[in-house]
Amino acid sequence: NVKWLDISEGEINIDPDGYTVGNAGKIAYTGKYGLIQTKERAYTVCFERGGTYDVTLQGLHVTGEGLQNPVIWVFENSVVNLTLDGDNLLDTRKAYRGDYPAIKVFTGSTLNITGNGTLTTISSYWPSILTHGACRINISGENTAVKAYGMQYETTTPFAIQEYESDGNVGDANLQLSVTDGATLEAYG
Numbered sequence: 736n737v738k739w740l741d742i743s744e745g746e747i748n749i750d751p752d753g754y755t756v757g758n759a760g761k762i763a764y765t766g767k768y769g770l771i772q773t774k775e776r777a778y779t780v781c782f783e784r785g786g787t788y789d790v791t792l793q794g795l796h797v798t799g800e801g802l803q804n805p806v807i808w809v810f811e812n813s814v815v816n817l818t819l820d821g822d823n824l825l826d827t828r829k830a831y832r833g834d835y836p837a838i839k840v841f842t843g844s845t846l847n848i849t850g851n852g853t854l855t856t857i858s859s860y861w862p863s864i865l866t867h868g869a870c871r872i873n874i875s876g877e878n879t880a881v882k883a884y885g886m887q888y889e890t891t892t893p894f895a896i897q898e899y900e901s902d903g904n905v906g907d908a909n910l911q912l913s914v915t916d917g918a919t920l921e922a923y924g
Contacts, residue, residue, distance in 0.1 A: 815846050855882040
């Protein structure tokens with residue numbers, strides 16, 4: 736059982752016991768999710784604090800139209816298991832301000848990426864994948880490919896993947912990144 740949510744229909748907030756889409760009320764749910772896109776525009780998907788989420792990305796093609804934040808937020812102390820189905824593009828270059836990463840992960844969280852597909856992240860000004868504090872990103876599986884691109888903005892060329900401290904000078908910037916079981920990671924600043 737998978738609950739399919741359309742990122743074209745409004746901002747999606749998923750927490751440990753349910754979800755909201757746009758301005759609609761919260762719907763109780765605790766199973767697996769799937770994210771699809773039926774229109775050109777896209778909105779942010781937020782995975783709220785303290786949850787474990789199983790999510791399939793199926794053929795997303797985000798070009799930044801309508802986007803006013805990163806495509807995927809993973810808030811503190813969460814685990815997001817992303818399964819890739821086909822080619823998925825998260826490109827924030829045409830977003831509202833043009834300086835959003837495609838994926839933003841906060842301290843204490845883990846992003847696991849696997850599946851039979853590709854995830855391409857592109858951003859200008861900021862890295863395409865940005866982590867705050869101590870985070871983990873694990874990419875695994877021989878049919879899994881992640882491509883991260885940080886594009887040049889004026890005179891600043893960002894990183895493809897970058898770690899930041901979570902809050903001021905606390906010294907907790909610590910990204911643990913693994914690529915195993917034949918998976919592929921391409922990262923270009």
